Amino acid sequence: xxxxxxxxxxxxxxxxxxxxxxxxxxxxxxxxxxxxxxxxxxxxxxxxxxxxxxxxxxxxxxxxxxxxxxxxxxxxxxxxxxxxxxxxxxxxxxxxxxxxxxxxxxxxxxxxxxxxxxxxxxxxxxxxxxxxxxxxxxxxxxxxxxxxxxxxxxxxxxxxxxxxxxxxxxxxxxxxxxxxxxxxxxxxxxxxxxxxxxxxxxxx
Numbered sequence: 001x002x003x004x005x006x007x008x009x010x011x012x013x014x015x016x017x018x019x020x021x022x023x024x025x026x027x028x029x030x031x032x033x034x035x036x037x038x039x040x041x042x043x044x045x046x047x048x049x050x051x052x053x054x055x056x057x058x059x060x061x062x063x064x065x066x067x068x069x070x071x072x073x074x075x076x077x078x079x080x081x082x083x084x085x086x087x088x089x090x091x092x093x094x095x096x097x098x099x100x101x102x103x104x105x106x107x108x109x110x111x112x113x114x115x116x117x118x119x120x121x122x123x124x125x126x127x128x129x130x131x132x133x134x135x136x137x138x139x140x141x142x143x144x145x146x147x148x149x150x151x152x153x154x155x156x157x158x159x160x161x162x163x164x165x166x167x168x169x170x171x172x173x174x175x176x177x178x179x180x181x182x183x184x185x186x187x188x189x190x191x192x193x194x195x196x197x198x199x200x201x202x203x204x
Contacts, residue, residue, distance in 0.1 A: 021134045024082030024089065032082055032090025036063045040122035043114040044144070045069075046167040047103050050182075055163025056108060058141040060148070062129060064122035067091040069099060072135035072143040076102055085134045105185040111167060115176045121151050141166050 043061040048054070060070040069088040076099060082089045088099070104110045117125075128147050135143045141163045148154045154173065160166040170176060 021085055022083040024084055028082045029084065029089050032092075033066045034090050034092040034095075035065060036067045036091075036093075038063075039116045040064060040119045041114050041116050042122065042125060042148075043112055044148075044167065044170050045100075045103075046111045046113075046163045047108050048111055048164065048167075050107055050109055053164075055141075055165075055167065057103070058144045058163040058166055060125070060129070060144050061091065061096070062122055062125045064119070064126040066126075067096075068126060068129070069096075070125075070129040070132075070144065070147065072132075072140040073137050074140065084130070086132070087129050100181050101183060101185070104181045104183040106183075109183075110181040112179045112181070113167065113170050113176050114179075115173060117151075117153070121153065125151055 041061075041063045043063075045059045045061060046055055047057040049056055057074065059072070059074060062068050062070060066089070069091050070086060071083075071088050072086045074086065076088070077083070078095075078098065081095055081098070088095075091099070100110055100112075125147065128150055132143060132147065138161075141160050145157055145160045145166050148157045148170075149159065157166070157169055157173075160169065171178065
């Protein structure tokens, strides 16, 4: 019984963990600014277990005046990719490839759901992400759904704690385009992230 109670309390304890704040310098953030050519977009990314089919993590790529990834409570870290309070800056094609590959491995794949939005909506999403601050553990989906629900056209998203539920609901938004990334890297997260850190794109 004691173990059962502890299991129930663990998610609550994780939610209360202090968030780790990262703050890259103005110099590197400015140097790494990148915007993907074409329309403004939002891309919901969900990491799905290849074994259980359950969701493991949620993040949101925002192509506004610059392209960033809102990675709440994420463990992705790269010595040459700037981050400020869960917002990853400088998401050029090389950085995006590193981010995706760090998450896709033999145990997980990445589902990417992209939708075209107005420049104003994309900029609003970027502003909200910057203002939300570093998130505590287990809050990736809750904070992302909270961000999305504040945007025009996304009020029906609702609030979710589980990545797969948000992914399924986001798929109902008209205009969403879905793609998936599968890779066969080692299943150990530390190994996958270590390989990503070893990559040194020439554009950095």
